[in-house]
Amino acid sequence: MRPLIVIGNWKMHGSLASNQDWLKSVARGMQSGMPAGRKFAICPPFAYLAQCGSLIKEHAIAFLSLGAQDVSSQGSGAYTGEVSAAMLKELGCQYVIVGHSERRQLHHEVDEVVAAKALQVLDSGMTPVICVGETADERNSGRAEEIVCAQVAKQVSVLQDRLADCLIAYEPVWAIGTGKVASAQVAQDMHRAIRLRLAEFDEDVASHVGILYGGSVKPDNAVELFAMPDIDGGLVGGASLNPQDFLAICQA
Ligand code: 13P
Numbered sequence: 014m015r016p017l018i019v020i021g022n023w024k025m026h027g028s029l030a031s032n033q034d035w036l037k038s039v040a041r042g043m044q045s046g047m048p049a050g051r052k053f054a055i056c057p058p059f060a061y062l063a064q065c066g067s068l069i070k071e072h073a074i075a076f077l078s079l080g081a082q083d084v085s086s087q088g089s090g091a092y093t094g095e096v097s098a099a100m101l102k103e104l105g106c107q108y109v110i111v112g113h114s115e116r117r118q119l120h121h122e123v124d125e126v127v128a129a130k131a132l133q134v135l136d137s138g139m140t141p142v143i144c145v146g147e148t149a150d151e152r153n154s155g156r157a158e159e160i161v162c163a164q165v166a167k168q169v170s171v172l173q174d175r176l177a178d179c180l181i182a183y184e185p186v187w188a189i190g191t192g193k194v195a196s197a198q199v200a201q202d203m204h205r206a207i208r209l210r211l212a213e214f215d216e217d218v219a220s221h222v223g224i225l226y227g228g229s230v231k232p233d234n235a236v237e238l239f240a241m242p243d244i245d246g247g248l249v250g251g252a253s254l255n256p257q258d259f260l261a262i263c264q265a
Contacts, residue, residue, distance in 0.1 A: 018246035021253025038256035040072035080108030124167035188228025204243035235265035
């Protein structure tokens with residue numbers, strides 16, 4: 014049985030003061046217990062990982078893990094501005110998002126780089142959250158499944174059996190930050206297609222890998238999305254910045 018996982022991707026938001034308030038509210042909200050068999054994490058900007066890690070400990074928020082939004086594809090060396098997987102592990106991260114569409118579009122990250130990052134994350138004992146997804150043009154031209162399955166196939170070719178220790182996040186680019194959520198059925202169909210593509214490689218890996226949905230997840234659509242058989246949780250952007258919305262999605 015795959016656990017339901019909700020991960021908040023804060024993107025480039027937050028401040029020392031607002032993070033403190035956010036964690037205080039979520040600590041209070043989680044105090045009365047959370048649904049069993051679920052996992053929750055937040056991915057703040059690199060600059061706030063240490064602060065958020067200590068606040069999670071200070072408030073004893075046992076239900077909440079820490080994650081990062083990106084990582085270097087290299088282990089160490091002369092890579093100005095980069096952050097290695099070992100550093101993220103040392104700061105207490107359990108998850109690392111790789112290949113987010115904003116990195117693919119704005120920083121020209123290709124599938125090979127995404128896979129190299131996922132390997133760094135795995136080698137440091139953390140879980141990569143590998144993002145895939147099609148643009149509006151790709152969907153409108155009827156190629157959504159072909160594009161997404163090709164992205165998945167690239168990861169399969171590099172990561173092989175190690176994919177069993179990864180999460181995949183299906184994030185249609187047209188649904189990110191736009192309020193245009195994929196309907197639960199459209200999302201389910203793509204999650205199913207991803208799982209079938211994984212099963213072509215290995216049935217066991219396919220049944221183990223958690224596939225999260227991302228793109229305008231809100232408290233009012235999370236219930237329907239999470240009820241789908243191949244949707245194993247959500248990667249939540251905007252709504253994760255509001256502690257009450259994040260809690261409501263975690264409980265959906
Ligand atoms: P929104 O939830 O703001 O659409 O962002 C989704 C996302 O990109 C999460 O990684």
